[in-house]
Amino acid sequence: MLNSSQIGALSQIVGQENCYADKAHRLAYSYDATRASHQPDLVLFPRHEADLQAILRYCNAEKIPVVPRGAGSGFTGGALAAQGGVVLAFEKHMNQILEIDMENLVARVQPGVVNMEFQNAVEEVGLFYPPDPASQEYSTLGGNVSENAGGMRAAKYGITKDYVMALRAVLPSGEVIRAGKKTIKDVAGYNIAGLLVGSEGTLAVLSEITLKLIPKPALRQTAMGIFPSVKAAMNATYRTFGAGVTPVAMEFLDQKTIAAVEATYKKGLPTHAGAILITDVDGNTPEDISWQLSQLEAVFKANGAETFYRAKNEEEAAAIWFARRNASPSLKHYGPTKLNEDITVPRSRLPELLDRIEAIGQRHDHPIPCFGHTGDGNVHVNVMTNKKDAVRYHNAEKAITEIFEAAIELEGTLSGEHGIGLAKAPFMNMAFTPAEMALFAAVKKAFDPHNILNPGKMGI
Amino acid sequence: MLNSSQIGALSQIVGQENCYADKAHRLAYSYDATRASHQPDLVLFPRHEADLQAILRYCNAEKIPVVPRGAGSGFTGGALAAQGGVVLAFEKHMNQILEIDMENLVARVQPGVVNMEFQNAVEEVGLFYPPDPASQEYSTLGGNVSENAGGMRAAKYGITKDYVMALRAVLPSGEVIRAGKKTIKDVAGYNIAGLLVGSEGTLAVLSEITLKLIPKPALRQTAMGIFPSVKAAMNATYRTFGAGVTPVAMEFLDQKTIAAVEATYKKGLPTHAGAILITDVDGNTPEDISWQLSQLEAVFKANGAETFYRAKNEEEAAAIWFARRNASPSLKHYGPTKLNEDITVPRSRLPELLDRIEAIGQRHDHPIPCFGHTGDGNVHVNVMTNKKDAVRYHNAEKAITEIFEAAIELEGTLSGEHGIGLAKAPFMNMAFTPAEMALFAAVKKAFDPHNILNPGKMGI
Numbered sequence: 001m002l003n004s005s006q007i008g009a010l011s012q013i014v015g016q017e018n019c020y021a022d023k024a025h026r027l028a029y030s031y032d033a034t035r036a037s038h039q040p041d042l043v044l045f046p047r048h049e050a051d052l053q054a055i056l057r058y059c060n061a062e063k064i065p066v067v068p069r070g071a072g073s074g075f076t077g078g079a080l081a082a083q084g085g086v087v088l089a090f091e092k093h094m095n096q097i098l099e100i101d102m103e104n105l106v107a108r109v110q111p112g113v114v115n116m117e118f119q120n121a122v123e124e125v126g127l128f129y130p131p132d133p134a135s136q137e138y139s140t141l142g143g144n145v146s147e148n149a150g151g152m153r154a155a156k157y158g159i160t161k162d163y164v165m166a167l168r169a170v171l172p173s174g175e176v177i178r179a180g181k182k183t184i185k186d187v188a189g190y191n192i193a194g195l196l197v198g199s200e201g202t203l204a205v206l207s208e209i210t211l212k213l214i215p216k217p218a219l220r221q222t223a224m225g226i227f228p229s230v231k232a233a234m235n236a237t238y239r240t241f242g243a244g245v246t247p248v249a250m251e252f253l254d255q256k257t258i259a260a261v262e263a264t265y266k267k268g269l270p271t272h273a274g275a276i277l278i279t280d281v282d283g284n285t286p287e288d289i290s291w292q293l294s295q296l297e298a299v300f301k302a303n304g305a306e307t308f309y310r311a312k313n314e315e316e317a318a319a320i321w322f323a324r325r326n327a328s329p330s331l332k333h334y335g336p337t338k339l340n341e342d343i344t345v346p347r348s349r350l351p352e353l354l355d356r357i358e359a360i361g362q363r364h365d366h367p368i369p370c371f372g373h374t375g376d377g378n379v380h381v382n383v384m385t386n387k388k389d390a391v392r393y394h395n396a397e398k399a400i401t402e403i404f405e406a407a408i409e410l411e412g413t414l415s416g417e418h419g420i421g422l423a424k425a426p427f428m429n430m431a432f433t434p435a436e437m438a439l440f441a442a443v444k445k446a447f448d449p450h451n452i453l454n455p456g457k458m459g460i
Numbered sequence: 461m462l463n464s465s466q467i468g469a470l471s472q473i474v475g476q477e478n479c480y481a482d483k484a485h486r487l488a489y490s491y492d493a494t495r496a497s498h499q500p501d502l503v504l505f506p507r508h509e510a511d512l513q514a515i516l517r518y519c520n521a522e523k524i525p526v527v528p529r530g531a532g533s534g535f536t537g538g539a540l541a542a543q544g545g546v547v548l549a550f551e552k553h554m555n556q557i558l559e560i561d562m563e564n565l566v567a568r569v570q571p572g573v574v575n576m577e578f579q580n581a582v583e584e585v586g587l588f589y590p591p592d593p594a595s596q597e598y599s600t601l602g603g604n605v606s607e608n609a610g611g612m613r614a615a616k617y618g619i620t621k622d623y624v625m626a627l628r629a630v631l632p633s634g635e636v637i638r639a640g641k642k643t644i645k646d647v648a649g650y651n652i653a654g655l656l657v658g659s660e661g662t663l664a665v666l667s668e669i670t671l672k673l674i675p676k677p678a679l680r681q682t683a684m685g686i687f688p689s690v691k692a693a694m695n696a697t698y699r700t701f702g703a704g705v706t707p708v709a710m711e712f713l714d715q716k717t718i719a720a721v722e723a724t725y726k727k728g729l730p731t732h733a734g735a736i737l738i739t740d741v742d743g744n745t746p747e748d749i750s751w752q753l754s755q756l757e758a759v760f761k762a763n764g765a766e767t768f769y770r771a772k773n774e775e776e777a778a779a780i781w782f783a784r785r786n787a788s789p790s791l792k793h794y795g796p797t798k799l800n801e802d803i804t805v806p807r808s809r810l811p812e813l814l815d816r817i818e819a820i821g822q823r824h825d826h827p828i829p830c831f832g833h834t835g836d837g838n839v840h841v842n843v844m845t846n847k848k849d850a851v852r853y854h855n856a857e858k859a860i861t862e863i864f865e866a867a868i869e870l871e872g873t874l875s876g877e878h879g880i881g882l883a884k885a886p887f888m889n890m891a892f893t894p895a896e897m898a899l900f901a902a903v904k905k906a907f908d909p910h911n912i913l914n915p916g917k918m919g920i
Contacts, residue, residue, distance in 0.1 A: 101808070102702060103698050103699075103702065105701055147647065148647045148651075154644065154645065161651070171899070173895075177893070181804075181806075181872065182871050183804045183806055183836075183837050183838075184614065184804070184836040185614065185619055185804050185833075185836050185873075185876035186804065186873040186875075186876065187658045187873075187876065187879050187880075188884070188888070188891055189880070189891075189892060189918065190655060190903055190904075190918075191608075191655055191658055191659075192896075192899065192900075192903075194651050194655060194657075195651055195903075198651055199650055199651075203650075214706075215703070215704035215706070216704075217704075218704075238564065239563075241565055242562060242565065243675070244675035244676075244744065246674075246675070283748065284704065284748065284751055284752075285745065285747045286747075287745045287746075287747035288743065288744065288745050291744055292744075344644070344645050344646065346561075346566065347564050347644075348561070348563030348564050376643075376645050377643050377644055377645075378643075378644070411641065411643070412641065412643055413645075413646040413648050415646075416643070416644075416645035416646065416647065417647055418647070419647050420648055420649070428648070428649070431648055433637070433638075435633075435635035435636070436639075439637055443650055443652075443655075443903065443906050444650075446899070446902035446906040458649065458650075
């Protein structure tokens, strides 16, 4: 709990109008998409980097926890004030696009800029920022960088870390560091920018982000494959990349997910299918698009696809993507509580992973619909249960643990894009050795010796 | 100096046949491409990861410096035993390609594998490993990762860090850590793999490297633009990327370099030109290649190119590339001693950078031919001087300092691909603030508390 002199000091830094200790603010900033709730003692709206410096210097001296927060749309509790203290919210002031540098295809932004606003701004000038997490309409670039967000276009274009060229950040000491450059290459000093990406606000507070942009390809086309089994679809996925095609997106829905979307929206989806693959390709010439689609069709058919359908226009493409975009909300069809995880395995292990998930679901008597970024080996696994039924919920939790075990055994990871935060922290010891965990702790200490930055996260 | 009991203990770990304290070995392993010489006390050829663990555990306890070494082809002294101690050489045993995983487009290698051998092995099965440093015929993947090597294909395909998916490494404590995964995405824990890339052997010793591969595009074509001035060529460079074309390579030679190559090899190069741009594009359809070349031609002509020449076949392409590949050795035309640096700036700052380099050369009365990876903003700057003429050499060193100052002022970096090592360590304070240098030191300490790993490098 902060005392009144601490609140007064912090209020003086940012001004009263940017400092809130009232119940409504503390509640509003206590949530994220996990539905867990941890109230901060104070919500601050820093105006600029100098505010961040003063806040951190003070909190470091007073050992007050500081939690940087984007839109609170995270799935693992990364933005929650697990140990109270101060939440830093960037949406009021530090939300500006500072520069779109057309000559170098680079942009500089403040952490509070919303992903979609940024995408729109760069597309208006013919450029392209590929990372598109499902939360893109509200999540912020600061949050995206801190969680190393992925998205649908990662199969071809990579994830947030592939676009972070440079960062400005404030250390707990209040000192500003610059990491990386507005240059394509930079090998001077340690790759601190690379380390800060995905560090979930535990090492430093971002004050400015320099992002790489690319020219927007002129053409894009959507296609869909309908497969008799999820295994056939998974085989087609990994063999596509081996055939020399790198689709922008390659997403799958399993039979249970297709059924849920159809039950909810009645769109005439192929509910008999074991799985569907939805894919986009892009390029600059019609021939390049045709070549990619022909390769895709050949691979899909060779792996048992009964249908390969090319969208003829924007409307057809939107109709195909509708199923994928509405997969997540449809799943309440199977139960009121969803435990969703974003495990990731090497693509060739997908068939085995899906088999094991099916067996785990049967063993614990829970439907586990799966969908997601199969082009990245990233599966959104949804154990549908009921929190109010204690026995059933306990079984669902056992299923989640077994799913993590399966992912790790198949050379995979606990998280492809959602991060660790609070939700997956208990599983870190499953994925990392004591030596690796000790190294994480040592790195944390190098940045944040008093453990004021987002304490209690990542199991560190 | 190691005493005989220390040498005995280390010899016992790797076996006598892998342990050398004789003059010839100490001399042979004292050099790299900088021509500086620092003799180690002992040269060890570890057989496997367990040897690395035992060596590091022992050296950590005894505070003996340990210097991991690739092929010794570095330009900044990264592989030199600046404080004596043990050199670890990987070419005898730890030089195997462990796996080429066709299903996931991933390879696992030991650090001693030579870059070109690896490229050849993956191309034999239709895959592609883009990073191609000029040293590719002898430099090792362990060295490439430790220096974050670039190369000619970086303009489109990125640099070594973009291909490192996972690492196994041994800490000074002797503990093995795994960092990263054979998955496209992995956001569990800190990005330790990203931090180890480019850390010049100062944080841990690599024992295994997992690299991303891509399908090899079917088609490739070379073209050349002849420009009246270096400024015109630099303008054309950065405007090319803005026009939506990303060439595989975009390399330039300035007038002095063209003249030196022509004087040395008599190939009929356009010695009247202010600069030439050599570029490769690749793709999977002839139309995509044509589209890219048309865009290039339009941009080159709009920026004053007098000629845009498309190579008609492999022989013509090889003839065009001959000039670029032989640029470096030709420069002795201008003087016996070459001080070469690989500064990098945002592409749009290239015209100004080249102007400033020209002025610096005139002020200090030294020819400074420039060539390099202009598509990355990465210029190889060559101050041609004579080490035996003390006054002249001192002026050349002043020119180098001014060139670094210009690069930093133009938002650039000391090094695009060669690293810092010993050679650029004195300039680190020019590029980084005390807070940033202190952070590097704290990170170093988190990994290597007794400073045994490659001590004295990177100014840390």
